[in-house]
Amino acid sequence: MPFEPDSLPHEVELPNRKFGKLPNRTLLSASNRIKCILSIDYGTTYTGISYVFSNESELNDIATVQTWPGDGRDRDFEWKTPTVIAYGSENNFQGVKWGFMVEPGMKSYSWTKLLLDKNAPKGKYDDPTLTNIVRKGMMELPKGKSAQQVCEDYLREVRNFVFARLDKENGADFMKLTPMECWITVPATWLDEAQDATREAAKGAGFASRSMDSINVIPEPEAAAICALKKLTAPGAPDSLKAGEDIMICDCGGGTVDLTTYSVTATYPLLDFEELVVGEGGKCGATYIDRNLHTLMTTRFGESFKKLDPKKTGPGSKFMQSFERVKRDFPKGFDKEKGIGPLKLVSKNPAHYDDDDGTVKLSLADMQSLFDPVISQVIALVKAQVQEASKLNHDIDRIVLVGGFGDSPYLFEKLGAWCKTNGGIKLICPPAPQAAIARGAALRGLAGTAPSLKKQRRHYGYEVGRTFDEGVDDATKAYIDPFLDQEDQRRIQEMVWKIAKGENVTTKTVRSQSLYFTHKEGSSSFTQTVELYSCNLDTAPLSVEHERVVQVGEIKVDYSEVDLNTLESTYKDGKKCYKMEFDVRIEFGAVKGILVFSSWIGKRQVGTASLSFAK
Ligand SMILES: Nc1ncnc2c1ncn2[C@@H]1O[C@H](COP(=O)(O)OP(=O)(O)OP(=O)(O)O)[C@@H](O)[C@H]1O
Ligand SMILES: [Mg+2]
Numbered sequence: 001m002p003f004e005p006d007s008l009p010h011e012v013e014l015p016n017r018k019f020g021k022l023p024n025r026t027l028l029s030a031s032n033r034i035k036c037i038l039s040i041d042y043g044t045t046y047t048g049i050s051y052v053f054s055n056e057s058e059l060n061d062i063a064t065v066q067t068w069p070g071d072g073r074d075r076d077f078e079w080k081t082p083t084v085i086a087y088g089s090e091n092n093f094q095g096v097k098w099g100f101m102v103e104p105g106m107k108s109y110s111w112t113k114l115l116l117d118k119n120a121p122k123g124k125y126d127d128p129t130l131t132n133i134v135r136k137g138m139m140e141l142p143k144g145k146s147a148q149q150v151c152e153d154y155l156r157e158v159r160n161f162v163f164a165r166l167d168k169e170n171g172a173d174f175m176k177l178t179p180m181e182c183w184i185t186v187p188a189t190w191l192d193e194a195q196d197a198t199r200e201a202a203k204g205a206g207f208a209s210r211s212m213d214s215i216n217v218i219p220e221p222e223a224a225a226i227c228a229l230k231k232l233t234a235p236g237a238p239d240s241l242k243a244g245e246d247i248m249i250c251d252c253g254g255g256t257v258d259l260t261t262y263s264v265t266a267t268y269p270l271l272d273f274e275e276l277v278v279g280e281g282g283k284c285g286a287t288y289i290d291r292n293l294h295t296l297m298t299t300r301f302g303e304s305f306k307k308l309d310p311k312k313t314g315p316g317s318k319f320m321q322s323f324e325r326v327k328r329d330f331p332k333g334f335d336k337e338k339g340i341g342p343l344k345l346v347s348k349n350p351a352h353y354d355d356d357d358g359t360v361k362l363s364l365a366d367m368q369s370l371f372d373p374v375i376s377q378v379i380a381l382v383k384a385q386v387q388e389a390s391k392l393n394h395d396i397d398r399i400v401l402v403g404g405f406g407d408s409p410y411l412f413e414k415l416g417a418w419c420k421t422n423g424g425i426k427l428i429c430p431p432a433p434q435a436a437i438a439r440g441a442a443l444r445g446l447a448g449t450a451p452s453l454k455k456q457r458r459h460y461g462y463e464v465g466r467t468f469d470e471g472v473d474d475a476t477k478a479y480i481d482p483f484l485d486q487e488d489q490r491r492i493q494e495m496v497w498k499i500a501k502g503e504n505v506t507t508k509t510v511r512s513q514s515l516y517f518t519h520k521e522g523s524s525s526f527t528q529t530v531e532l533y534s535c536n537l538d539t540a541p542l543s544v545e546h547e548r549v550v551q552v553g554e555i556k557v558d559y560s561e562v563d564l565n566t567l568e569s570t571y572k573d574g575k576k577c578y579k580m581e582f583d584v585r586i587e588f589g590a591v592k593g594i595l596v597f598s599s600w601i602g603k604r605q606v607g608t609a610s611l612s613f614a615k
Contacts, residue, residue, distance in 0.1 A: 039444075050435070084098065084315065110139075114283070179213055183217075188220060228249055250403075338361075375410070461533060467486070495549070559601060
């Protein structure tokens, strides 16, 4: 049984658990206590939760919340609940409504996730209209709240609902003593800053709020891959995956499309897989189809559409709900035309508007024009991964579509046609593709299933002084290093990339380096910082000022307890200078899913990461 130690120092008596497969005993020692593994797939449009207890072992043991509160559901069971929140202060009710409780016509906030990564440089596969959405009023934030705060407010409601359910199923007393291991999923393409903001929001919302709890981050496509690969390698799985196969997982969500490609090296009894090429992704999910509809509406109806209240036209409105139903089935059952609405338009355009029904008419060609640009982006992403794999002499054997948009019959048809003419790649979409991300993340926590080798998605490094190059370097940027053992003691700062994009990363990948700085006698400051940067260009620049170099945090070095007399020293301008040596250490494959970086003087840790993103 995959028990793991936890941090509780003393033994405790647990009440009998009412449900599940808990072994028949009442006293468990603190070192092998059952824990609850809970995953949160906070999506742009929908949020999902899965959970499992550590005495279980299979994908099938993982529970996924399907009965969400609210009247807005189409069906009794939904894999996810809408990522939308409405505040009572802006509507006519007390407190907060979220998910399916939010009704059309309420002032509400959706797609907030797209704003969490707003500082990211525009990617090759991002939808070009992304920057317009805030301006167009399709996305807003409440006055005085940041995207992270809205995310936190929403996740707090989700947490309270799910925790109440766990209490009900297992007993509140049992849950009180059960450590919680949370896994929150984030797009793999996101900046560390946005990943950290999501994690902080989940923490602020009360996930992993007790000292015995923990919170980890996992990239969405990796979670999706764990679920898909586990399913395809389970004993008795139809057309099961063989060792040696190369498989691409294509997570098509509402906001992002994220791709990863793996080589399967072993299937049973232990699944082992390695990332084959650097994964790719773009902000080109299904919400871009919605935005294309808005553009089309503005073109056709001008001010008559534009001046309508966002409550009537924004995400969650009756109009968009009606479009959602048409979008999900397209092109199944679509003959020549469909009406969406109701929407009151002062229309002078009867070719596209039915005045009697108050519906907007969409033709087959209209629908294609809304989908096609988004699908082209997805195919471009897939093509790029196939080409990268082929550079390594690997042919992709199959592509697995997951995520809500992954369920689209039109996407399947279009991508399927592309696969057929490009080497006959098999395309599959498993049942419940929308739930794959949360289930995979829970499985990661439960069984430790993870790729044994990953490809680094971006370069990471910091600036270090190198010797000044006369005639090449800018003398105004040079500084004197009194410990430089040569006549010209000038140095110039330059990026040193400690890990490169595309490099192999395992859980043990650590990079460290000895560095020093100068402490001047009389200085009252005994801390220094090393700023850590990343860059996702293929070739990283040497200058920190390059627009694609992004700061990801800083490492503090606290040397207040170091006896300066033990250090090497010299004189500069009549002042004594000490050479303060230390080591920087960066762990790239940490299980927590975040970068772990620290500074050391000898064997003593003198600083840890202090993530200080510009908000
Ligand atoms: N059958 C379908 N055809 C087309 N689009 C669909 C279909 N089913 C769901 N969608 C769209 O997929 C999106 C929801 O998918 P999912 O839950 O995977 O996204 P998400 O997790 O919210 O987004 P992201 O992962 O990008 O943050 C919505 O935009 C929805 O309109
Ligand atoms: Mg998603």
